[in-house]
Amino acid sequence: MAKMTMIEAIRDAHDVAMAEDERVIVYGEDVGFFGGVFRVTAGLQEKYGQSRCFDAPINESGIVGTAIGMAAYGLKPVIEIQFADYVYPAFDQIVSEAARLRHRSNGDFTCPLVIRMPTGGGIFGGQTHSQSPEAIFTHVSGLKVLIPSNPADAKGLFLSAVADPDPVIFLEPKRLYNGPFDGHHDKPLQSWKKHELGEVPDGNNAIEIGKANITREGNDVTVLAYGTMVYVAEAAAEETGVDAEVIDLRSLLPLDLDTIKASVQKTGRCVIVHEATRTSGFGAELMSLVQETCFYHLEAPMIRVTGWDTPYPHAQEWEYFPGPARVGEALKKVMED
Missing domain, CATH: 3.40.50.920 (Rossmann fold)
Known part of the structure; x- marks a missing residue:
């Protein structure tokens, strides 16, 4: 096992998934060359090339819409919505297309799509960078909704999400990105105190979806x-x-x-x-x-x-x-x- 932050664990999960299956592609705003605003995808473009990890225009509806088409035709797109607050322009694509594709096609098409989103507050991001929209997605039949609390779960659940044949909303709490959260304190400087990092298994440690x-x-x-x-x-x-x-x-x-x-x-x-x-x-x-x-x-x-x-x-x-x-x-x- 290696000790990692949640960012490192999710990045490692991307690496495992992309190495195991060439159909896995990763994209979103600043995801490629820059490695994402939180650096979750740092180094993936250099390792796997621009055809498998690349930047997208600032257009959430376009990002999700193209991913649905790719998924329907056999790829396994993993897309990043830079902040959960930005997902609303793509909500119709998620609800009306991704979530319903299997059922409206009578199983002829599936949508193996992972939509990653940093969620929640804690970075002084204000109203447009701090929302927690999980309940909106749990109301939608056809979606799965995951939210890990530690690095090992983040990696394991992510790998299961990539393997799932249906769309998965993968919410990543920003306050947990850089190390275990000290829940004893309410104030920001204290709550970011670094504790021992989480132990994360090597390789594919997929965790079954639907298990608390x-x-x-x-x-x-x-x-x-x-x-x-x-x-x-x-x-x-x-x-x-x-x-x-x-x-x-x-x-x-x-x-x-x-x-x-x-x-x-x-x-x-x-x-x-x-x-x-x-x-x-x-x-x-x-x-x-x-x-x-x-x-x-x-x-x-x-x-x-x-x-x-x-x-x-x-x-x-x-x-x-x-x-x-x-x-x-x-x-x-x-x-x-």
Whole structure:
């Protein structure tokens, strides 16, 4: 195993996929010569040539549209949307074409397409570089939606996404790009403190899509989280002393409902944490599923801890994020009920 940041792990996953299958091509804005705004694809053009890793015009609809055509004709495009906030001009292509191609063609065509997007806040990017749109894509039948929380999962899930015959939305939390996130702190300088880098297996360590990971075992309350919020949830459990079981969902669509059910039925309580806005966020779907499948096991009302229902507040970014203090309050409250 090698120790890597998430950026390095995703780059390594690109390298593995491109070496194993010449149909894998990589492109997007500044992805080729420059290596991407976050340098995820650095060095791939030099290694594999301009026909397999190249730059695209600033046209998200065009990037996704051409990728759908390539996928339908047998290639495996991996495209980067420079920030998740930029994906909306391509939304119709994703929803009306990529997600439906298998079904509308009665299986004659598939769309093996990976759409990578840096997501979430933490870089002081303001309203147009910090959004968390995962819930929008989980509403679309025909898509898969993944969001890793650590380098090993990022590599493994990416490789499974490339191998998948259908379109995959691959969301990469920017706060986790350069090293493990210190969830004990709410402030930006402290939260970027470098810890030991994640160990990443060599070669193809594909991780099955649709399987959650229990990162902290506990008996008192189940905490459902993904991406950066996994570390915040773990920190809140440590600081409060609540014996919380933290589940890193990893795959939002398909969702590992079996792992969620088993945990909630054991603990009898559930707290849900995500960075996106509260109303119609993915936490609402999680609450509905837990209520439908675990109602008679619940000993207290479920609680969501989320971002605010406002346009992204650039000047109050670190108050907007759920931090260990807010999550800790939820843990204590659900234990009191």
